[in-house]
Amino acid sequence: MDEFELIRRFFLRDDARDDVPVGVGDDGAVLRPAAGRDLLSVVDSLVEGVHFPAQLAAADIGYRAVAVNLSDIAAMAGRPRWMTLALTLPQADEQWLQDFAAGLFEAADEYGVVLVGGDTTRGPCLVVTVQILGDAAAGQALRRCGARAGEGIYVSGTPGDAAAGLALLQQSAPDTDAGSYLMQRFRRPSPRVALGQAIAPLASAAIDLSDGLLADLGKLLQASAVGGRIDAEKLPLSAQIAAQLAPGECLDMALHGGDDYELCFTAPAAHADRIGELAAAGPVALSCIGEVVAGTELICRQDGKRLHCRPDGYRHFGNGQQP
Numbered sequence: 422m423d424e425f426e427l428i429r430r431f432f433l434r435d436d437a438r439d440d441v442p443v444g445v446g447d448d449g450a451v452l453r454p455a456a457g458r459d460l461l462s463v464v465d466s467l468v469e470g471v472h473f474p475a476q477l478a479a480a481d482i483g484y485r486a487v488a489v490n491l492s493d494i495a496a497m498a499g500r501p502r503w504m505t506l507a508l509t510l511p512q513a514d515e516q517w518l519q520d521f522a523a524g525l526f527e528a529a530d531e532y533g534v535v536l537v538g539g540d541t542t543r544g545p546c547l548v549v550t551v552q553i554l555g556d557a558a559a560g561q562a563l564r565r566c567g568a569r570a571g572e573g574i575y576v577s578g579t580p581g582d583a584a585a586g587l588a589l590l591q592q593s594a595p596d597t598d599a600g601s602y603l604m605q606r607f608r609r610p611s612p613r614v615a616l617g618q619a620i621a622p623l624a625s626a627a628i629d630l631s632d633g634l635l636a637d638l639g640k641l642l643q644a645s646a647v648g649g650r651i652d653a654e655k656l657p658l659s660a661q662i663a664a665q666l667a668p669g670e671c672l673d674m675a676l677h678g679g680d681d682y683e684l685c686f687t688a689p690a691a692h693a694d695r696i697g698e699l700a701a702a703g704p705v706a707l708s709c710i711g712e713v714v715a716g717t718e719l720i721c722r723q724d725g726k727r728l729h730c731r732p733d734g735y736r737h738f739g740n741g742q743q744p
């Protein structure tokens with residue numbers, strides 16, 4: 422199977438859409454953006470052994486590669502539309518490709534994204550790069566830089582679950598209901614695309630959680646030139662993480678664990694009620710976990726006492742870690 426045969430068999434689909442006059446098969450794709458909307462572009466690579474363990478199922482790798490990009494679109498209040506896929510493979514294993522494509526298209530179909538092109542190469546380890554293009558009402562994309570002192574800090578879902586799940590995956594821990602749920606949160610993130618669009622008129626700034634709550638919130642606060650305070654007792658923990666880990670470990674996972682792909686955002690106090698209504702009506706919990714403050718520091722308190730926690734997240738070329 423050469424590269425062209427591979428593309429034809431696994432990535433060429435019969436999914437014509439008006440906004441894709443030319444898709445997979447030509448030198449490039451031709452896309453037709455909607456008039457009067459801004460174009461959004463995000464891209465993320467998943468490297469085997471760095472972003473996911475080598476034993477992760479092909480379908481989960483495909484799903485995740487799309488989901489993590491959708492999460493960036495969600496954080497900008499965008500509507501996802503098109504994607505490209507650059508795939509580097511050590512070998513062309515047909516079963517693997519079939520499963521990978523099934524997971525990839527499952528996520529794409531769920532969120533209305535069409536694969537419009539890509540690149541396929543052989544290389545020493547598996548690298549999956551997905552780019553997603555989307556759109557937002559002109560000038561309305563949500564950014565990291567709008568937070569102001571006095572606003573509330575919110576988070577969706579229950580952070581920490583995916584990191585707890587990854588730890589279980591790596592230990593090949595025996596299956597429990599709680600453990601399976603947590604592992605599934607790592608394998609199949611739920612990008613908060615509808616939520617991002619819903620909070621756009623209410624939020625002042627947003628970021629999605631890929632590196633950990635403190636690390637990512639830190640980036641939002643830095644971009645906004647403000648500080649923040651988190652109240653640890655307000656952090657929403659899932660029943661499953663609480664069943665699996667000791668309270669201190671749960672807190673550590675919620676503050677530092679990556680891969681949740683939840684949204685963290687700030688909003689003025691005047692919007693608190695409407696955010697509460699959104700949470701009550703929607704499929705995902707929204708929790709106010711602290712407040713934006715003046716200054717540049719992000720501090721974390723528990724029952725009024727300051728916790729000393731590391732503000733780090735995953736850095737590819739920092740902390741002495743090997744990429």
Ligand code: ADP
Nearest residue numbers: 428432445446447448449506508538539540541
């Ligand atoms: P070129 O050599 O002109 O860059 P390629 O032979 O790399 O073209 O690709 C042929 C067509 O297949 C292009 O439309 C390209 O976008 C598409 N393509 C290549 N790899 C993939 C992939 N992994 N998924 C989807 N489309 C792909």
Ligand code: MG
Nearest residue numbers: 446447448449
């Ligand atoms: Mg060409």
